[in-house]
Amino acid sequence: MATLVVTIVALGAIGWFAYLVGSGSRRDRKDPVPANLSASQTDDELETKRLDRTLVGAVVTAGFLTLAMPIYYLGELDRQEGFVEEFGDASLERGHEVWEEFGCGGCHGTAGGGGVAAFLEDRSQVTVSGWASPALDDVFYRYDRDEIAFWIVYGRANTPMPPWGLEGGGPLNSQQVDDLLNYIQSIQIDQTQALLKVDGLVTGAGNRLEGAADAVASQIEEQQKELDRIRTSGETSQVVGAIAEQAREILDLAGQGIDTDGDGLSDVAESGLSAVARQARSAGFLATEPVFDPRNAETLIGVSDRRSAARMVADLESTATSLSITFQNQETLLTQARFGLDFLGSAARSARWEVDTAAVAHAAFGGGEEAAIRAVGMFNAYCARCHTAGYSAGPAFQQIQASGGLGPSLRDGRALTQFLTAEDMYDFLEGGSDSGVGYGVNGVGSGRMPGFGMxxxxxxxxxxxRYLRGPTLDGVEFVEGEAGGGGEG
Ligand code: HEC
Ligand code: HEC
Incomplete structure (x- = not known):
């Protein structure tokens, strides 16, 4: 609309200017008498026709302006909104690009629904593949914008979450962090959906507790395999190296001889490569066993045999290289892997992840086991990653329930001394902490404790x-028959 008005006015101005220039030059040619010396119109003419014309012109111009001004003004509002929207869209787009480029989705889930990361666990030197990365599609319900910015800029030390902002030593400037925040805000699920997640997460936490011993046992098995891999890396690197060399030779000569399927690999080469693949696969050096049919140019549908062959040879060569690097660092790696194995062994024996839900039920829920299981599940699903050290890395790395991590220990009657009443404590959990603002009896918030009210x-x-104020967490070992001893105090 605004553009239309501007165009009309501009065209009018140009037309008027052209008329002036045109009439000026016409007069030069045809009418040598200057305007002030030629006879003008009579008074009669001036006061009737000419006056009328001028007045009509003035009314039309005034009318045009009266209409054009408000129309232009209305358009201006739209135009400014349009700019804001345009800038907003551009920021979202940039934010999305940053999200993709820096792989946030790789750990937090493509759509921000939560995921896992691989990380070398510090105390054990064990590489953990399933470090839990929290969902970001509901993070705005738990934190305000500045608090989220803090995590992005400074990351979380001793976890896979690196600092991303320049102030934290990362690559992103404040504009990029801002764009990223806009993007994350745009992918927030609605609140009902956020609430629908709860049961799944609590069930997941319960299953994790039940499967913890098995999970640690299989982690020990994996670590044992890793130890064997390091121990035998000298011989295996030579074995794979020889197989890789043989495969490379076959591939180099594959252009010669009869090639029935015309895929660039001779029939002899294809059967030779199949034999190599079988050998490598049975020795555990290949994840899958490629097959090469001399009468089919694409034995694996969609991939030419030549390509499959090249890929297999490259895989074998890189396995050989990595094993020989392992062998060069064998001593250090062995020490590290043995340390990890011991760590896992002692974790399996001490089973710190265990929670006696029967005791919790008895102590805090008047015997209601269902409520106790739910409370423990809630704690593990929503609180343990900050209040139980090692929780995110898996049961093997977990310390005793609520014994403290990034957030303080909540055991030993802490909840009772910090919050004199259950209501105070409830309010704190509902809203979370604010940076520099006091809470409870002697707490000072950092903004890092999320609010869970939403x-x-x-x-x-x-x-x-109730669970955290119950006697099972107050440091006194629970003894059958002592129910209700701690509680609200
Ligand atoms: C290598 C994996 C990894 C990558 C990549 C990663 N994060 Fe994280 N992030 C984590 C983990 C793990 C945590 C939680 C740490 C913990 O509690 O143990 C986390 C925590 C967070 C938090 C705090 C959320 C909360 O509820 O505590 C935010 C916000 C966050 N990440 C944003 C991002 C953004 C934005 C990116 C991309 C620029 C990103 N992360 C990239 C692993 C990752
Ligand atoms: C992202 C990490 C994080 C999560 C998740 C978290 N907390 Fe916290 N919590 C903290 C931090 C950090 C503090 C210390 C206050 C601060 O720094 O703002 C804290 C403080 C507390 C306190 C006060 C303790 C004291 O003695 O001062 C209580 C109680 C508490 N959290 C309970 C919970 C509960 C219950 C949950 C789960 C529903 C939970 N927290 C989830 C980080 C977390």
Whole structure:
């Protein structure tokens, strides 16, 4: 609309200017008498026709302006909104690019629904493949914008989450962090969906508790395999190296001889490569066993045999190289792997992940085991990653329930001394902490304790409060028959 008005006015101005220039030059040619010396119109003419014309012109111009000004003004509002929207869209787009480029989705899930990361666990030197990365599609319900910015800029030390902002030593400037925040805000699920997640997460936490011993046992098995891989790396690197060399030779000569399927690999080469593949696969040096049919140019549908062959040879060569590097560092790696194995062994024996839900039920829930299981599950699903050290890395690395991590220990009656009443504590859990603002009896917030009022129901929050204020967490070993001893104090 605004553009239309501007165009009309501009065209009018150009037309008027052209008329002036045109009439000026016409007069030069045809009418040598200057305007002030030629006879003008009579008074009669001036006061009737000419006056009328001028007045009509003035009214039309005034009318045009009266209409054009508000129309232009209305358009201007739209135009400014349009700019804001355009800038917003551009920021979202840039934010999405940053998200993709720096692989946020690789750990937090493509759509921000949560995921896992691989990380070398510090105390054990064990590489953990399933370090839990929290969902970001509901993070705005738990933190305000500045608090989220803090995590992005500074990361979280001793976890896979690196610092991303320049101030934290990362690559992103504040504009990029801002764009990223806009993008993350745009992928927030709605609140009902956030609440729907709860049951799944609590069930998941329960299953994790039940499967913990098995999970640690299989981790020990993996570590044992890793130890064997390092121990035998000298011989195996030579064996793979020889197989890789043989495969490379076949591939180099594959252009000669009869080639029935015309795929660039002779029939003899194809059967030779199949034999090599079988040998490598049975020795465990290939994840899959490629087959090469001399009468089919694409034995694996969609991939030419020549390509499959080249890939297999490259895989074998890189396995050989990595094994020989392992062999060169054998001593250090062996020490490290043995340390990890011992760590896992002692974790399996001490089973720190265990929670006696029967005791919790008895102590805090008047015997209600269902409520106790739910409370423990809630804690593990929503709180343990900050209040139980090692929780995110898996059961083998986990310390005793609620014994403290990034956030303080909540054991030994801490919840009772910090919050004199259950209501105070509930309010704190509902809103979380604010940077520099006091809470409880002697707490000072850092903004890092999330608020759960928007993602958990009041019922669930009350369960957690009861659990944390119950005697099973107050440091006194629970003894059958002592129920109700601690509690609200
Ligand atoms: C290598 C994996 C990895 C990558 C890549 C990664 N993160 Fe994280 N991030 C994590 C982990 C793990 C945590 C939680 C640490 C913990 O609690 O143990 C986390 C925590 C966070 C948090 C705090 C959320 C909360 O609820 O505590 C935010 C926000 C965050 N990441 C944003 C990002 C953004 C934005 C990117 C991309 C620029 C990104 N992360 C890239 C692994 C990763
Ligand atoms: C992202 C990490 C994080 C998560 C998740 C988290 N907390 Fe916290 N929590 C903290 C931090 C950090 C503090 C210390 C206060 C601060 O720095 O703002 C804290 C403080 C507390 C306190 C006060 C302790 C004291 O003695 O001062 C309680 C109680 C608490 N959290 C309970 C919970 C509960 C219950 C949950 C789960 C529903 C939870 N927290 C989830 C990080 C977390």
């Amino acid at each position: 993602v958990l129901t009041a019922e669930d929050l009350e369960l957690i409060v």
